[in-house]
Amino acid sequence: MKKFFLCFILAGIFVQVSSAQTATLHINIANTTSTDCYLWIPYYSFSRDFLQKGEITLALDKQKTGSYTISLTQPVFINLYCDADSTHTKSLNYHFFLSPGDDVFFKADFNQKDNGIVVTGKGSNNNQPLAGNLIDIDLNKFNKDTLPNQVVAVINKQYNLNKKAFDTYSMKYKPSAAFIKSWQYNLQYYAPDVYYDFKEQAKYYVDKDAYHRNVASWNRATDSLFSAIKLSNDDALIADQYLGLLRNFLLREKERLWSASNETPDDFYKQWYNTNVEEGKKLFSDDMTNLLQEKIIHKYFTGKAAEYEYGVLFDGSLEERNPVNLVQIFERFKKQYPGSKYVEWFGPSIDSIAKRQQQTLSNEMVFVTDNGTKLNSFEDVLAITKGKTVLLDMWGTWCGPCRSEIEKNSHAIKAYFKGKDLDYLYIANYDSTNEKKWKELIAYFDLKGTHILSNEKLSTDIMGKVKGRGYPTYVILKKDGTYEQSKAGFPMKREVLIKQLEEALAMK
Template sequence: MNRFACIILLFLSFSAYSQISTQYKSKYFDQTSFFGDTLPQRVMTAIRQFEQAEANRLEKFIKENQPSDAKVKELMTNQQYLAAYNFYRFLGGNKFKIRAAYKRNFKEWQRIQDSLFSVVKLDNEEAFSSPVYKDLIATFLLREKERLWEESGSNPREFFKRWYNASVEEGAALFQADMSNILKEKIITHYFSGKTAEYMYSLLFKDIVEDSDPTNALVIFQRFKQKYPQSPYLATITPQMAKIEANLQRSLSSKMVFFTDNGTKLNTFKEMLDQVKGKTVLVDMWGTWCGPCREEIEKNGPALKKHFAGKGLDYLYVACYDSKNEKKWKDLIAYFNLEGMHLLANQALNDDIMKSVKSSGYPTYFIIKKDGSFEKSKAGYPMKRDVLIKQLEEALAQ
């Protein structure tokens, strides 16, 4: 076979593999028309139809292209996990849209989930080449954490005994200190082993970085290094943990100004406004528990402060639902180097602020002007930083 023919053959093979690869990159059936369904039968029928169509397409691809045994195994494993993955992915989002109905029909949803999971192996090192399998276990880490959050409230005695080997009182203190990172590690060590657990740890560290959540990150990292000293993931994780370690060395400074009594005695928005009279202030309604809040602070905070350095803009960080988390609150203020004013809002103040600025989610940003008026940020979420910069510049010019 001449060189030209070889190139053509390689191109055709690559095109065929690209086609099937693209197929499994878009391995989701269209869920849009099923969101809001209170029972699972209709979506399950659609998932089975999607699964069959993919099986037919896969059979045709293998027959026409005769891929390697390794490629066939990968594609067949994708197919094996397809229904379980799509149902589990759909359920994870839909249950929040049908909260009351989901609770009412829980047994029916759970029956189908259990039936799908009974024919696939969750901890399956042999399925590691499958993108669908990897997406399933990544989704599992998130959804199992959410399930355990619910169980901590609905069945605390069993939850804390099983997952923390502790009484409700002792377990609740441990749980409240870290409701995410340590809990995810417990899920990993409970359900997974070997290379699959090693991969799941890499996802945990990815979440730690993306969620800007340093809680117990270094402790978990030390355990990971002891378990997997030769892990290929260390090349990526080690510098990330070094950055977290450096940030954890930061301490509170004189530029981090706390209201009297941490502001806990302020009960109304007007009382808070009186504290910043005559100033142009960017207010950040956030919480130590709020992943999007931490992400936005880390992503946009330094750039905003650099842009407005010396221009007369003040910053006020109002922590919400953190009355019992004073230590963690101050630790994160130091960690993120949040120079500015700080207030630990009680429930009355939080409610009054959010009602006044007509907002319900976190983070919420708004601007207090020198005359005491205020306006909500137009930057949206995720923050369009340029939009907020323009809005702040206009406020400073008034």
């Protein structure tokens, strides 16, 4: 599914009603060769949509019509995306605000100006076309700016355009009270959300020295914008702009604290772990993600806002296959929010993690002498695998993409090559202080094969020689001592790797 980014979007609103009602969206798209459109429900998808509740494929019939019915107890915001053809050169991106009982009819024509959009039916007053400047704000041209002045000015200008358009829309279409309330909160959180997202991305684009030299200016702008809002605001959960800020904050605050653990360790460990650096490092290295995010939630959020942030935590950790402490965090969550829908939503996945954590190491999980910590070069590793065809996985316990690829592909590849004389070597990188977690995850993911806990020298040597640019990196080690990096890319195209492995096994 093609993703699309929105800098300003309408939101669902939490309105309590006695029972769920349905809302139906009828779609008719003229002059398209696409057989599908896509719907995205931001409130249900969190950040990663692990549960696949937020993304829906809507099939179009021969007349290019389709319909989607959803059971609602509250209004919800839905995005529609559709292509004119397979080239993706022309597309339609539209934003709906559906309330319980709505029956909205949407027509569009790719051959007409502005796609010839017509919206009728119950709830149409909340779903008329909006001015394009409400949706698109391109900040990419400011990516190299070393100071925030220009981007702040552009965001403030966009805010004023948004407010003016909202006032005009309200006068013209007389939308519902729920729609108006969601817009009011969207406007309130617009600038903090958009600036914070840009600023946190900018540090990767701006010259590193220049960014750090001016970081105080970037942070002052954040502090100024945040001072005008409530970061924990249950009432604002009606606005998707606020939900976007919550999702981003949990990620970016975690990253900020990672930096603080190195830059100001005394303050960091005292504030977040109530201990000294030596003891704090042990606690922190055991779990730099899940427990830290729980600490962030406790520090900044209460009530329904905290509940939503827990949903973001569970969604992200499950998508990245990070089971560390997740069962214990979920148990604490259930005690605090026993009636939360997230208990039902995430419970089965957490239960599955609890069962898998009972798995133990087996004799098919072989550890090199001294865990391989005394190996210092790629040649040392090749000497161990000489005469064998081996799939080498350069991974780390800390690496979300590594864990996800293992979960999605490891068992499938081993099943395909069962009995075909293919060996498996797992080298964990930058995990020298995480031996306990390393072995726990080997058992958890059932990683049958040979294992090495790499020192930094070995990691650097291997990645340099195979021209690896990040983790995970997969390498095919051949019987004759040669090797080649996987061409499967990321996310892995499994069939490409399988073909490479088959060619390696065919060598004599």
